[in-house]
Structures are given as structure tokens and as C-alpha cells.
Amino acid sequence: MTTALDERRASPVRHAVPYPVLLTALAAVLVVSALLATGVGPVGVPADEVARILLHHLGGGGDTGAAADLIVWRIRFPRVLLGAVVGAGLALAGAVVQGVVRNPVADPYLLGLSHGASVGAVLVLTTGAAVLGALTLPAAAFAGATAAMAVVLVMARHRGRLLPMRLILVGVAFGHLFAGLTSFMLARTDSSAAQQQIIFWMLGGLSGARWETLPVTATVVAAVAVLLMIRARRLNALVLGEEASAALGVNATRLRWYLLVLTTLLTGTVVAVSGGIGFVGLIVPHLARMLVGADHRRMLPVTALLGALFLLWADVAARILIAPAELPIGILTAFLGVPFFLLVMRARGLATQENA
Amino acid sequence: MRLDLDSVSVALGGRPALDHVSMTVHSGQFAALVGPNGSGKSTLLRTVYRARRPDSGTVRLDGHDLWSVPAARTARHIGVLMQEQHTGFEFTVAETVALGRTPHLGLFDRLTRADHEAIDEALHRTGLTAFTGRRVGELSGGERQRVLLARALAQQPRLLVLDEPTNHLDLRHQLDLLELVRDLDVTVLAALHSLDLAAAYADTAAVLQDGRLVACGPPADVLTPETIGEVFGVDATVHHDDGTARFVLRPRCVCPDACHWSCRTRRLSGVGADAD
Numbered sequence: 001m002t003t004a005l006d007e008r009r010a011s012p013v014r015h016a017v018p019y020p021v022l023l024t025a026l027a028a029v030l031v032v033s034a035l036l037a038t039g040v041g042p043v044g045v046p047a048d049e050v051a052r053i054l055l056h057h058l059g060g061g062g063d064t065g066a067a068a069d070l071i072v073w074r075i076r077f078p079r080v081l082l083g084a085v086v087g088a089g090l091a092l093a094g095a096v097v098q099g100v101v102r103n104p105v106a107d108p109y110l111l112g113l114s115h116g117a118s119v120g121a122v123l124v125l126t127t128g129a130a131v132l133g134a135l136t137l138p139a140a141a142f143a144g145a146t147a148a149m150a151v152v153l154v155m156a157r158h159r160g161r162l163l164p165m166r167l168i169l170v171g172v173a174f175g176h177l178f179a180g181l182t183s184f185m186l187a188r189t190d191s192s193a194a195q196q197q198i199i200f201w202m203l204g205g206l207s208g209a210r211w212e213t214l215p216v217t218a219t220v221v222a223a224v225a226v227l228l229m230i231r232a233r234r235l236n237a238l239v240l241g242e243e244a245s246a247a248l249g250v251n252a253t254r255l256r257w258y259l260l261v262l263t264t265l266l267t268g269t270v271v272a273v274s275g276g277i278g279f280v281g282l283i284v285p286h287l288a289r290m291l292v293g294a295d296h297r298r299m300l301p302v303t304a305l306l307g308a309l310f311l312l313w314a315d316v317a318a319r320i321l322i323a324p325a326e327l328p329i330g331i332l333t334a335f336l337g338v339p340f341f342l343l344v345m346r347a348r349g350l351a352t353q354e355n356a
Numbered sequence: 357m358r359l360d361l362d363s364v365s366v367a368l369g370g371r372p373a374l375d376h377v378s379m380t381v382h383s384g385q386f387a388a389l390v391g392p393n394g395s396g397k398s399t400l401l402r403t404v405y406r407a408r409r410p411d412s413g414t415v416r417l418d419g420h421d422l423w424s425v426p427a428a429r430t431a432r433h434i435g436v437l438m439q440e441q442h443t444g445f446e447f448t449v450a451e452t453v454a455l456g457r458t459p460h461l462g463l464f465d466r467l468t469r470a471d472h473e474a475i476d477e478a479l480h481r482t483g484l485t486a487f488t489g490r491r492v493g494e495l496s497g498g499e500r501q502r503v504l505l506a507r508a509l510a511q512q513p514r515l516l517v518l519d520e521p522t523n524h525l526d527l528r529h530q531l532d533l534l535e536l537v538r539d540l541d542v543t544v545l546a547a548l549h550s551l552d553l554a555a556a557y558a559d560t561a562a563v564l565q566d567g568r569l570v571a572c573g574p575p576a577d578v579l580t581p582e583t584i585g586e587v588f589g590v591d592a593t594v595h596h597d598d599g600t601a602r603f604v605l606r607p608r609c610v611c612p613d614a615c616h617w618s619c620r621t622r623r624l625s626g627v628g629a630d631a632d
Contacts, residue, residue, distance in 0.1 A: 230463050236451070237458050243438050246407040248511075249431025249459035294446045 116148020
């Protein structure tokens with residue numbers, strides 16, 4: 001079926017930078033960024049000082065009591081790490097949800113997850129419940145997110161199948177219900193302190209970073225990332241649709257369940273410690289696709305690294321722009337992310353064809 | 357690879373879409389499914405590539421019940437060219453064709469040399485070697501159809517299922533596709549709209565009407581004016597010259613005042629209805 005015409009339409013070279021080089025470069029930038037970001041703040045700490053303090057602690061050294069030591073090791077570094085972990089988690093969750101529902105505007109929040117988390121968090125903030133001490137708020141947010149996803153998955157099911165458009169419709173519908181519930185509780189509470197807390201929680205922030213909770217979050221994100229990578233090839237098949245998946249021996253509904261349960265775990269875990277940080281899950285996967293294409297085996301690792309980088313620097317901006325006060329990071333991700341995304345979209349001619 | 361359907365029935369929305377269909381495609385044979393829209397062609401194909409489990413009856417591959425083994429295993433033997441589906445993402449031609457290897461790969465496997473050879477062979481056969489880096493979304497409908505064929509070929513199937521494979525293809529590429537498929541050492545089950553192509557390329561024609569198999573056999577025996585007229589509700593004549601059959605179809609017109617445009621034009625130009 002080859003014609004002379006075909007031969008003349010040579011394929012353009014798509015990837016200027018070899019993939020392993022790109023991946024290594026991004027990882028290196030992330031490490032350097034973490035050092036720099038840890039130094040930035042109301043009290044500046046030079047990068048070499050940051051490195052020295054970190055090496056001291058990573059080598060098993062205890063707190064020295066110095067102000068810089070306290071700031072770097074106790075406050076900023078866990079926060080920088082949390083930013084990277086949360087960013088990677090949200091971006092990965094976005095990439096997977098976009099693939100699962102075959103919709104490029106999907107993100108982990110489209111399916112009602114974040115609104116569910118808000119209901120849990122607001123319930124705790126308005127009632128002042130503290131059954132689990134400091135862990136009450138994240139636990140309630142996680143429970144809200146997973147409960148929301150469970151309801152959405154069960155309601156979207158139709159004759160044993162889980163179809164994308166139905167998932168989106170049910171997710172959006174429940175999202176509105178949960179948002180209404182949150183607004184109701186917000187409006188009913190008399191405490192303006194609680195209202196303030198709720199608004200801040202819903203806009204997201206990383207000030208809750210603690211060495212005590214960081215390992216749990218990081219472990220969940222890392223474990224889910226590995227499990228997602230193992231399914232990356234099947235996720236490619238899933239993107240081609242129900243019929244194509246069947247033809248390739250992939251049970252679309254079963255794979256959707258599996259991936260959505262993983263995504264729920266991932267999103268619930270990061271939302272619990274960071275609140276509702278929007279937009280990362282929506283744009284970062286698109287940036288990754290622009291860099292390395294749509295093959296999930298290549299784009300998922302890049303998505304995670306870019307997500308980590310993006311949120312890490314967004315948090316730096318959140319900390320210094322109106323210092324000593326702090327901007328909710330959700331505002332930053334929107335302010336930085338939207339223009340950047342629109343610029344790239346126009347430059348790359350993304351989504352310029354109907355259906356494609 | 358031999359394919360047997362044994363009394364396969366499927367109901368869709370409470371209505372029977374396939375009604376006790378039994379047929380056999382012998383190893384290496386090309387069977388064409390023919391029938392009007394909604395006659396059950398696609399549904400029948402879907403029970404074979406495992407997108408729809410039959411409500412009753414069995415589909416057997418080389419004598420083994422298809423639906424009793426894991427989907428990933430049967431997908432190693434069955435390649436499918438289905439009606440086009442759009443995706444919102446931007447896979448390249450190479451990435452799309454490589455997906456054909458999915459059923460052959462475990463969760464932790466990487467593409468081996470044999471996989472790459474299968475992919476290159478599929479790209480070469482479909483004339484897509486120069487297209488590998490292009491995004492599928494940028495291609496024309498016909499080129500996209502060839503990408504989907506290449507994906508099916510990369511599966512190295514022993515049974516090829518084709519659902520209206522000549523859709524979106526120009527005349528030349530329709531012939532190229534069917535010539536290519538006939539040159540493969542595989543069993544083929546294809547839903548075809550064109551009776552001419554079915555008669556030219558198929559060993560067996562199976563005619564479906566309202567989910568029932570009304571005729572099955574060599575095209576010359578099955579694709580008769582009577583059967584075609586009955587199943588499609590048209591007036592059909594068949595011309596045989598140098599071994600190929602050509603079908604001339606007209607609306608079935610029984611009214612005295614020639615309600616159809618083509619009847620009126622034929623009368624005006626003095627061509628009698630029985631001139632054939």
C-alpha cells in the first residue's frame with residue numbers, strides 16, 4: 001500500500017532531546033530547586049548553608065539549635081519535600097484520570113474527589129471535632145475524598161460497565177452536591193475563625209508540612225506511582241476506547257476500576273495534607289505530553305517530575321509574594337498555571353481539531 | 357485458525373440483535389458478512405473480538421470456547437480493524453501500531469526484537485514506514501484506517517476481524533487493503549458493505565438480516581438477485597463477466613407512476629425495466 005506520495009511525506013523528528021537525558025535533567029533540576037527553594041523565605045539561607053545543614057541531618061546529626069538549622073530542617077525542607085510530593089501526586093492523578101475518562105479537561109477533581117474532601121474537612125473545622133488530634137483534619141479529608149469517589153463509582157456503573165462520559169456526568173453532579181453541602185456548613189457556622197480556616201483549606205496550602213506525616217504521604221505517592229507505571233501500556237490501550245481495548249485483550253472496565261481506586265488513594269492522600277490545590281492535575285499532564293508525547297510509559301514519569309517542580313516553585317511564590325503573610329497556593333497555581341498553559345496551548349496548536 | 361459460531365444469540369436493548377447464528381470459517385478462508393444496517397454484522401464481530409459476550413451459544417477458535425479463556429490470551433490470535441474511534445490524545449503512528457503488541461506482553465515486559473520486527477513489518481505492509489513519527493490525529497481518514505490495520509497486523513493474528521475495513525478508503529486503497537489481507541496467511545471475517553468486493557475477495561459470503569443468518573456459502577451461490585433483493589429491499593441484477601460479479605442495484609419500485617427519481621430518468625431515456 002505504499003505510494004510515492006507517502007514516501008515523500010517524511011516524518012518530522014519529534015523528540016529533540018533523548019528521553020533518558022530529559023528525565024535525568026528534570027530530576028537534577030528538581031534536586032537543585034529543592035535546595036534553592038529551601039533557602040528562600042523571609043530569612044534567606046544561602047544554598048551552600050542549606051546543603052550543609054541537610055547533609056548534617058541526613059548523616060544522622062540532631063538539631064543544633066541554630067536559627068538557620070531550625071528554619072531549614074524543621075520548617076522549610078519538609079515543606080519543600082511535601083510540595084514536590086503533592087505536586088507529583090496531583091499531576092499523576094490528573095494524567096491517569098484524563099486517560100481513564102478519555103477527556104483532556106479531566107483532572108482528579110472532576111470526579112467529585114476534592115469536593116468530597118472539602119465536606120470532610122469542613123465538617124471537622126465547623127464542629128471542632130478532634131478525635132484523632134492533629135490528624136483529624138487530614139483523616140476527615142481523606143475519608144471525604146474516598147467516600148465521594150466510592151459513591152461516584154457505584155452510581156456511574158451501568159450493567160457492570162464503567163463508561164467515561166457517565167463517570168464525568170455523575171462526578172460533576174456529585175461535585176455540585178458536595179460543594180452545596182460545604183457552602184451550607186460554611187454559611188451556618190457562627191465562628192469567623194472557622195470560616196477563615198475553611199477558605200484557606202479549600203484554597204490549599206503546604207504549611208501543614210511535618211516530618212511526622214511526610215513519610216506516609218511520600219510512601220503512598222511513590223507506591224501508587226510505581227503501580228501506575230506498571231499499567232502504563234494498558235492505559236495506552238484504554239485511551240483508544242472500549243472496543244480497541246477489548247481487541248487488545250484489555251478489560252476496559254476492570255482497568256478503569258483499578259486505576260480509579262489508585263487515583264482516589266493518591267488524591268485523597270495528598271488533598272488530606274494540602275487542601276484543594278487546583279490546576280496542577282489539569283495542566284501538568286498536558287505539558288508532559290507536549291514534551292514526550294502521549295505514550296504513558298514516557299509521559300507518566302515526566303508528569304510526576306514536572307508536577308513536583310511546578311508545585312515546589314508555586315509554594316515558594318506563595319511564601320514570599322506577600323511575606324510575612326502567605327498566599328494560599330491554590331491561588332498561585334491558578335495565576336501561574338492558566339497563562340502559562342494558554343500560552344503553550346496556542347504556541348503548540350493544541351486541540352485545534354474537532355474530535356482529535 | 358478455524359472459527360465456529362454455534363447458535364450465537366445476543367439481545368441489545370431487549371431486541372434480538374443476533375438470533376441463533378451458526379457459521380464456520382475454515383482456516384485461511386475469507387468470510388464476508390453482508391447485510392443491511394442493523395442486521396447484526398458488527399454485533400457478530402464483537403462477539404468474536406470479545407467486546408460482547410453472547411447471551412447464549414458459543415464462539416470457538418480451533419474448537420476452543422473463546423470466552424472460557426482470558427481475554428489477553430485470545431487477543432494474541434485475533435487482530436481487529438474496527439470502525440474508526442477517535443481519541444483525545446496524540447499518539448504517534450509508531451506508538452499506536454506498537455500497541456498491537458499489548459496482548460503479547462506481560463505487565464513487566466519491554467518490547468523485544470521480535471516485537472519490533474512485528475511492528476516494522478506491519479508498518480511496511482501498510483505503507484506507513486514514512487509516517488511513524490506523525491500524530492494519528494493529523495492523518496487523513498484513509499491513512500488512519502491504515503494505521504488501525506497496521507495495529508491489527510502487529511498483533512500477528514491468525515484470525516483477522518474487519519468491520520467495514522474499506523470505509524474512508526479511496527477506490528485504490530480499498531483494493532490494496534483487501535489484496536493485502538488476502539495475501540496474509542490468516543483467517544478473515546469481514547463485514548463488507550460492497551457486494552462487489554465481497555464477491556471478488558471472499559471465499560464465503562454470509563448474509564444477515566435482522567440478526568438471522570439467511571444465507572451462507574460461496575458468493576456466487578449466495579449473492580443472488582433474489583437474496584439481495586429480499587434482504588436489502590432493492591431490485592438487484594448481477595452481471596458476470598470474466599469471472600467477477602457486478603451488482604446493479606435500484607430502488608424496488610412497484611408504483612405505477614414511478615415515484616423514484618431513477619425510475620423516471622430510466623423511463624425518459626427509454627431504458628426498459630427488463631432490459632437486463
